[in-house]
Amino acid sequence: MIQIAILGYGTVGSGVYEITQKNAKSIKRKSGKEIVVKRILDLREFDDHPHKELFTKDFDDILNDSDISIVVETIGGLEPAYRFTKSALLAGKSVVTSNKELVATHGTELLRIAREQNVNYLFEASVGGGIPIIRPLNGCLAANEITEIFGILNGTTNYILTKMIKDGESFADALRQAQEKGYAERNPEADVEGHDACRKICILASLAFGKAVDADKIHTEGITNITLEDVREAADLGYVIKLIGYTKKTEDGRAICRVSPMLVPEGNPLSGVEDVFNAIMVRGDSIGDVMFYGRGAGKLPTASAVVADVIDIVKGADNKNFIWDEAPEGYMACYKEAVVSLFVRAKGVTKDDVEKVFGSDTVFGRADELCFITPPDKEKELDKKLEALGGEIISRIRVMQEED
Amino acid sequence: MIQIAILGYGTVGSGVYEITQKNAKSIKRKSGKEIVVKRILDLREFDDHPHKELFTKDFDDILNDSDISIVVETIGGLEPAYRFTKSALLAGKSVVTSNKELVATHGTELLRIAREQNVNYLFEASVGGGIPIIRPLNGCLAANEITEIFGILNGTTNYILTKMIKDGESFADALRQAQEKGYAERNPEADVEGHDACRKICILASLAFGKAVDADKIHTEGITNITLEDVREAADLGYVIKLIGYTKKTEDGRAICRVSPMLVPEGNPLSGVEDVFNAIMVRGDSIGDVMFYGRGAGKLPTASAVVADVIDIVKGADNKNFIWDEAPEGYMACYKEAVVSLFVRAKGVTKDDVEKVFGSDTVFGRADELCFITPPDKEKELDKKLEALGGEIISRIRVMQEED
Numbered sequence: 001m002i003q004i005a006i007l008g009y010g011t012v013g014s015g016v017y018e019i020t021q022k023n024a025k026s027i028k029r030k031s032g033k034e035i036v037v038k039r040i041l042d043l044r045e046f047d048d049h050p051h052k053e054l055f056t057k058d059f060d061d062i063l064n065d066s067d068i069s070i071v072v073e074t075i076g077g078l079e080p081a082y083r084f085t086k087s088a089l090l091a092g093k094s095v096v097t098s099n100k101e102l103v104a105t106h107g108t109e110l111l112r113i114a115r116e117q118n119v120n121y122l123f124e125a126s127v128g129g130g131i132p133i134i135r136p137l138n139g140c141l142a143a144n145e146i147t148e149i150f151g152i153l154n155g156t157t158n159y160i161l162t163k164m165i166k167d168g169e170s171f172a173d174a175l176r177q178a179q180e181k182g183y184a185e186r187n188p189e190a191d192v193e194g195h196d197a198c199r200k201i202c203i204l205a206s207l208a209f210g211k212a213v214d215a216d217k218i219h220t221e222g223i224t225n226i227t228l229e230d231v232r233e234a235a236d237l238g239y240v241i242k243l244i245g246y247t248k249k250t251e252d253g254r255a256i257c258r259v260s261p262m263l264v265p266e267g268n269p270l271s272g273v274e275d276v277f278n279a280i281m282v283r284g285d286s287i288g289d290v291m292f293y294g295r296g297a298g299k300l301p302t303a304s305a306v307v308a309d310v311i312d313i314v315k316g317a318d319n320k321n322f323i324w325d326e327a328p329e330g331y332m333a334c335y336k337e338a339v340v341s342l343f344v345r346a347k348g349v350t351k352d353d354v355e356k357v358f359g360s361d362t363v364f365g366r367a368d369e370l371c372f373i374t375p376p377d378k379e380k381e382l383d384k385k386l387e388a389l390g391g392e393i394i395s396r397i398r399v400m401q402e403e404d
Numbered sequence: 405m406i407q408i409a410i411l412g413y414g415t416v417g418s419g420v421y422e423i424t425q426k427n428a429k430s431i432k433r434k435s436g437k438e439i440v441v442k443r444i445l446d447l448r449e450f451d452d453h454p455h456k457e458l459f460t461k462d463f464d465d466i467l468n469d470s471d472i473s474i475v476v477e478t479i480g481g482l483e484p485a486y487r488f489t490k491s492a493l494l495a496g497k498s499v500v501t502s503n504k505e506l507v508a509t510h511g512t513e514l515l516r517i518a519r520e521q522n523v524n525y526l527f528e529a530s531v532g533g534g535i536p537i538i539r540p541l542n543g544c545l546a547a548n549e550i551t552e553i554f555g556i557l558n559g560t561t562n563y564i565l566t567k568m569i570k571d572g573e574s575f576a577d578a579l580r581q582a583q584e585k586g587y588a589e590r591n592p593e594a595d596v597e598g599h600d601a602c603r604k605i606c607i608l609a610s611l612a613f614g615k616a617v618d619a620d621k622i623h624t625e626g627i628t629n630i631t632l633e634d635v636r637e638a639a640d641l642g643y644v645i646k647l648i649g650y651t652k653k654t655e656d657g658r659a660i661c662r663v664s665p666m667l668v669p670e671g672n673p674l675s676g677v678e679d680v681f682n683a684i685m686v687r688g689d690s691i692g693d694v695m696f697y698g699r700g701a702g703k704l705p706t707a708s709a710v711v712a713d714v715i716d717i718v719k720g721a722d723n724k725n726f727i728w729d730e731a732p733e734g735y736m737a738c739y740k741e742a743v744v745s746l747f748v749r750a751k752g753v754t755k756d757d758v759e760k761v762f763g764s765d766t767v768f769g770r771a772d773e774l775c776f777i778t779p780p781d782k783e784k785e786l787d788k789k790l791e792a793l794g795g796e797i798i799s800r801i802r803v804m805q806e807e808d
Contacts, residue, residue, distance in 0.1 A: 019547050019690055023690075131694055132540040132694070135544050136536040136539070136544070139536075140536030140712050141536065141712065143707075143711035144708050267676075273673075286427075286704040286707065286708035287534040288534075288698065288699050288704075288705060289699075290535055290536070290697065290699075291695075291697035292694070292695075292696060292697075293673060293697065294693060294695065295691070301690060301691045303547075304547040304691050308544050308545065308546045311543075311546045312543060
């Protein structure tokens with residue numbers, strides 16, 4: 001029998017408890033041992049809970065309990081999650097988490113401590129909710145050199161964009177509906193400004209390339225400036241707008257990371273990912289492109305990923321190589337070095353002006369106002385050309401290439 | 405250092421060798437040890453190979469070499485692959501394979517022997533080429549009760565159907581092009597008659613539900629009877645035709661398995677899977693739907709999955725619970741018990757006749773001939789109604805439900 005503790009009995013934490021109860025039999029069959037929740041840490045009262053004796057408000061009750069070998073951290077945020085996680089690892093307990101902010105911020109240190117203590121620090125649930133992505137990256141795709149990862153990493157913004165694209169709702173209306181459905185927080189900043197997607201691409205890039213990416217240094221744009229005009233003119237040109245987390249290894253071994261809205265060509269598998277679904281495309285040198293698709297959030301999907309990590313530890317998985325190192329100075333290349341096309345809506349210039357600057361491969365939209373897609377180039381070069389063009393730039397959105 | 409042997413130096417086997425050479429450094433970083441190919445078994449001559457000294461025609465050179473702890477079986481087919489695999493496992497060597505026919509036919513016995521010998525028998529590459537599916541089913545989704553799996557499991561038939569749908573090519577022309585591109589064998593029966601997809605759904609169903617499914621008892625229809633008229637009238641109704649491997653756990657704990665063409669509604673993620681790509685949808689009680697997408701075949705994708713299994717063994721993964729048991733008598737439920745809708749093209753009956761038999765929820769196509777989709781019901785009930793309808797049935801294809 002393996003005894004575990006759950007820190008934080010919110011949406012995900014209570015889901016973890018629920019799954020360990022209802023699927024106890026099959027979990028035992030798969031892990032070879034019974035998995036029992038011994039303590040639950042939460043500051044609130046749970047007097048009506050059928051097992052209220054499990055609850056404690058004192059973390060030391062868990063830390064000092066040598067029966068508890070695995071701690072599930074589903075508190076979220078940096079503190080006290082960071083302090084509790086570090087103490088648990090130092091006490092020789094493995095920790096499983098869904099806390100993307102903590103992994104993105106202190107993952108390098110926590111993974112190092114786990115390795116030194118010969119325990120595991122696992123975080124499958126931190127990216128893509130229940131979608132298997134962390135383990136496949138580290139295991140099933142281990143024979144590949146990963147060159148690029150890009151995807152729809154945030155369900156809230158994808159729901160809002162889907163409403164704008166399919167139903168012609170404005171950003172504000174779509175956001176309100178997302179809030180009514182519980183997909184968006186009352187303060188939606190972390191989602192709509194791209195911070196949530198930023199933490200996830202930070203984790204994926206660190207894992208895929210083996211060096212710590214600093215989330216604070218990732219260029220991050222949200223979707224608050226996307227208008228219905230952008231959506232409509234993109235559609236005219238055969239694209240849908242999605243919030244895309246993107247990372248690529250450069251030829252000199254550095255990482256480019258970026259979160260921003262992008263025009264995705266219809267026909268690209270990511271273009272059909274709608275509502276709160278997430279999808280992550282991984283490009284490897286042997287495998288080519290593989291995509292992982294599913295619900296990127298929600299109580300049971302996320303909790304099932306946490307429980308899968310617990311099962312993995314019980315089965316004795318050795319994930320000590322499951323780690324990234326500190327990155328050297330200058331490891332992160334400027335996102336302006338990446339090759340992109342730009343979708344531009346502009347005023348005060350003519351088609352001829354645009355063709356003179358960007359050349360004859362520019363693709364023009366049919367709208368009354370001037371709207372075009374530039375040929376691909378390094379973003380810093382396109383910036384210079386846009387400045388040379390002059391006029392008033394109304395929108396400027398990156399375009400995913402056909403081969404992306 | 406871990407020393408391995410490769411049995412069969414064909415497409416996949418030579419790919420395994422290539423990947424162990426070119427990605428040696430990152431494989432060592434991920435597995436913690438150097439992985440070296442010590443012997444290669446093949447009956448052909450490889451005098452021009454830069455390491456021709458590795459080759460042998462005598463399996464005993466591998467079986468009796470105690471330095472070799474992992475054997476990669478990429479011979480394909482039942483014999484001599486079965487005999488070699490069994491001998492290697494009994495000699496205490498782990499075996500990794502891409503051989504779906506062997507796993508589907510003798511997997512239960514080989515997994516049992518592996519468990520008894522405390523070694524691994526892994527087969528990630530047997531389904532979906534390089535797409536991670538076996539390990540995620542067994543690991544990342546372990547906290548779920550899997551209820552259904554369905555997907556596009558064969559790249560050759562998906563290429564042919566894509567050509568028919570997109571370019572209006574006939575089945576015969578599309579097949580010829582697939583053969584010219586090397587996607588289809590000169591004798592294409594295993595692909596176009598659905599046998600390949602049958603072996604794959606057999607493996608997935610056995611693993612997901614934990615009991616051996618008998619591939620010979622899976623109802624299997626190929627795509628040879630699909631006509632351009634079927635494709636066009638399906639498109640009119642908002643569907644594309646795909647060859648779908650399907651399995652579902654019934655409420656009384658039995659398995660329904662089936663391989664057949666199906667009408668997939670546009671908007672379903674499977675509908676956008678084109679050319680030689682594969683995609684597998686897994687439905688779990690906690691996670692909901694997750695989909696895995698990528699190249700289902702090809703030298704390097706498949707070989708990279710084989711090498712990932714080797715790395716997993718080197719890392720000390722314990723996959724002894726990675727197994728299914730013998731199934732009791734009567735475990736496989738008749739496929740006619742599954743609820744489906746049917747797409748029907750018929751002559752000699754009227755719309756009124758159809759509505760009298762199938763009710764007012766029947767959906768009619770706009771074509772000149774009579775074409776309709778029945779409301780969902782158990783297939784055996786629909787069969788009775790079709791018989792009652794009379795007339796001449798030109799086509800009869802299952803329809804994937806919106807909630808599928």
